[in-house]
Amino acid sequence: MKRLLQRSPMYFTSVSLRVFFSGTSIVCFLTLLLGILIGLSLSTIGKETSKISSVSGIQKEYYKELTKKVDDIEEITALQRGDLFQKEKDQNQYESDNTVSRNLYKKVRLLCWILTAGVNHGKKAAHVKATWGQRCNIILFVSGKKDASLPSVAFPVPDEKGHLWGKSREAFKYIYDKYFDQADWFYKADDDTYAIPENMRYVLSRYNTTEPLYFGAKLKKPKVKNFFSGGSGYILSKEALRRFATISLNNKTICKIKGTEGIEEDVMMAKCLNNVGVKLMDSRDEKGRERFLPFQPSDHLVPGKISLDHWYWNNVYYKAKKGEGCCSDTLISLHHLRPEDMYVFDYLLYRVRIHGIYPPRFPEGWTAPPPPDEDGKELPWIGIKEETKKKSNV
Ligand SMILES: *[C@@H]1O[C@H](CO)[C@@H](O)[C@H](O)[C@H]1NC(C)=O
């Protein structure tokens, strides 16, 4: 309530009026005026909260409103990707050949959508758009606020953190309705995620999108068997998306919606996908090194930066390695980045070449080797605490 009141323009007007009329002779007039203004402010707040409660009331009315909104949505699709390829080539002072990634771009079509909020459009989302976002075949920004300059897709879901699950749910449903035929894989990321679409395509080209698959950084929790970290993002196959949108979202037993505000979006997503037979794939490379990093690169690369009592060591699904061995050469994503870092990564990854070392690329048609747990049989790691206990007992 207080936050809404502060944001209300009426509130500011009443404050400035109070400063302006400081004489005591107009106290009565002021009281009257303030009364009117407060009344008006409250009616604005009333409208806001009724919007919110109709959203948590969910389902029929909500979807009706959604369909209405969907018509006036703007979006950016594939910003002259051909030109971007050329730009990368031109900018490079060395001979550079991106035929392989250009061919894969057509074969493994990737839709990326960024979960953001009104306050972050300029601060964060715009920088995703200016950097790695352009390398997706389609990029969408999903927010509680419509913004023609980004532009963003707005759903009638509040922008506050407790509603991430609501936003994700609606985004995937919307994407299923509008983009199902235009992409092969569907990647969700945050506005502080940096991703490398070329490496996603490389890894995904090993798999068939007609199968119900799902990729990301695998985590677990005491009461949750497995899920993919929302921050480093996760990728759904076409079949996974179809099952989510047409089966999960229509069945309360399979996928709970009511009363789930505040529950983590990534955990809910995994529950709703697990229940319709979507497989959470081992997304590490053939040496078991992580491709989706839930934290900044230095956190993973420098031993000791993630302290031993951090939740990560007990919630990571596969045994995590510290230091150099942590991370794959075919990295897919990083999280918790400052917007300016995105430009640094773009520069380092796409332009800097090291003299004497051939630009990295796998030959045309090369397939990513399988990860250690491709068939998903491996039991989760016991975690660092248990492992230390066991060792000291030996
Ligand atoms: C993917 O699987 C479908 C059937 O499930 C099959 O028709 C298609 O040829 C497969 N595609 C590839 C590239 O293997």
Ligand SMILES: *[C@@H]1O[C@H](CO)[C@@H](O)[C@H](O)[C@H]1NC(C)=O
């Ligand atoms: C919802 O899913 C449950 C569990 O799979 C199933 O028993 C039930 O019939 C489904 N309900 C509808 C309406 O499809």
